[in-house]
Amino acid sequence: xxxxxxxxxxxxxxxxxxxxxxxxxxxxxxxxxxxxxxxxxxxxxxxxxxxxxxxxxxxxxxxxxxxxxxxxxxxxxxxxxxxxxxxxxxxxxxxxxxxxxxxxxxxxxxxxxxxxxxxxxxxxxxxxxxxxxxxxxxxxxxxxxxxxxxxxxxxxxxxxxxxxxxxxxxxxxxxxxxxxxxxxxxxxxxxxxxxxxxxxxxxxxxxxxxxxxxxxxxxxxxxxxxxxxxxxxxxxxxxxxxxxx
Ligand SMILES: Nc1nc2c(ncn2[C@H]2C[C@H](O)[C@@H](COP(=O)(O)O)O2)c(=O)[nH]1
Ligand SMILES: [Mn+2]
Numbered sequence: 001x002x003x004x005x006x007x008x009x010x011x012x013x014x015x016x017x018x019x020x021x022x023x024x025x026x027x028x029x030x031x032x033x034x035x036x037x038x039x040x041x042x043x044x045x046x047x048x049x050x051x052x053x054x055x056x057x058x059x060x061x062x063x064x065x066x067x068x069x070x071x072x073x074x075x076x077x078x079x080x081x082x083x084x085x086x087x088x089x090x091x092x093x094x095x096x097x098x099x100x101x102x103x104x105x106x107x108x109x110x111x112x113x114x115x116x117x118x119x120x121x122x123x124x125x126x127x128x129x130x131x132x133x134x135x136x137x138x139x140x141x142x143x144x145x146x147x148x149x150x151x152x153x154x155x156x157x158x159x160x161x162x163x164x165x166x167x168x169x170x171x172x173x174x175x176x177x178x179x180x181x182x183x184x185x186x187x188x189x190x191x192x193x194x195x196x197x198x199x200x201x202x203x204x205x206x207x208x209x210x211x212x213x214x215x216x217x218x219x220x221x222x223x224x225x226x227x228x229x230x231x232x233x234x235x236x237x238x239x240x241x242x243x244x245x
Contacts (some may be wrong), residue, residue, distance in 0.1 A: 028069045035147045038122045048151040056152040060202050062121035069125035070191075074208060076198055082120050089113035089190045093183060097222045104179055108168065115165055116172040119144035143189060145169045185223040188214040192227060196234045204241030 010233045041111040042062075046055040063083040071079035073099035100103070117125075118140035126137050145166055172180045192215055215227050 001160050029156070033136075035122060038144075042122075043230070046152060051155040051157065053153060053156045053158065056148065056156070057149065059121055059152060060118075064119065066120065066125065068194075070127045070211070071194070071198065073127065073129065074152075074206065079198070080123060080194060082117050085190060085194070086114050086117055088193070088217060089116075089183070089186050092186045092190060096182065100182060100220060100222050104182055109169070109186075110177060111177050112168050112172050113186060115168050116183060116187065118148065118165075118169065122147070143176075181219055182223070182236050185218045186221050189223055189227055189230070190216050192230055196230060196237065199234070200237055204238070 042079070046059060049053070060083075063086070064081055066082050067077075068080050068082055068085055084226060090110045090113040093106060093113050096104060096106055096109070120126075122144045123140040126132050133179070133239075149162035149166040153165070156162060171177055172183055175181055175184055195211045199206060199208055215231065218224050218227055
């Protein structure tokens with residue numbers, strides 16, 4: 001049973017120097033990133049090249065404990081985890097309105113929601129503020145999914161196999177199919193739901209309006225309709241904050 005030892009650096013030079021003002025001690029914003037360098041910085045005993053999926057099960061724990069970075073940056077220190085985000089997304093995919101559900105493989109959409117941010121367990125939750133170029137973010141995440149599917153699950157032969165997991169992740173990343181475009185919409189409305197919920201929780205002390213831009217990126221009429229309802233709710237919420245209690 002091979003236990004992973006980190007040996008090499010990625011060798012990829014940094015394309016655009018990120019804003020040094022926002023570099024912090026988080027592992028995710030480093031100038032040379034590789035699966036090996038990321039693994040060398042965490043305590044793990046992931047066994048590679050075995051037919052047991054247990055190391056992969058342990059790998060998934062990181063998604064349960066890692067907080068979503070976008071909220072943490074706004075001072076929401078005990079916010080949702082990455083897997084919290086994917087859980088609600090998976091439920092939302094199951095509730096696709098009939099006009100959409102009749103055209104989609106919903107089971108694939110639910111799997112895609114649960115897989116799409118899996119690479120963040122090693123790469124971290126990169127936000128638009130980090131200034132990491134999209135190709136670099138995609139490289140890190142694709143290499144992580146290769147590690148998961150080739151090293152941790154390479155010899156596993158079960159229900160959903162490693163190749164299928166890797167293909168579902170790539171389909172979301174490529175965003176060319178109806179299913180992936182629907183799941184991207186769900187990714188955005190899930191973030192907007194959480195935004196309104198944190199604003200409600202903070203009682204008007206925290207304006208998270210900077211996240212509103214994602215609503216303009218939602219493609220399907222059905223998810224747009226959900227979003228309109230949510231933004232109307234938000235309007236009412238902020239009006240209620242303006243009313244002296
Ligand atoms: N500070 C900001 N963070 C943002 C914004 N839009 C998204 N985000 C965060 C939300 C997540 O933490 C992360 C990416 O989420 P994915 O689900 O796409 O992996 O980035 C924003 O406008 N500002
Ligand atoms: Mn996501």
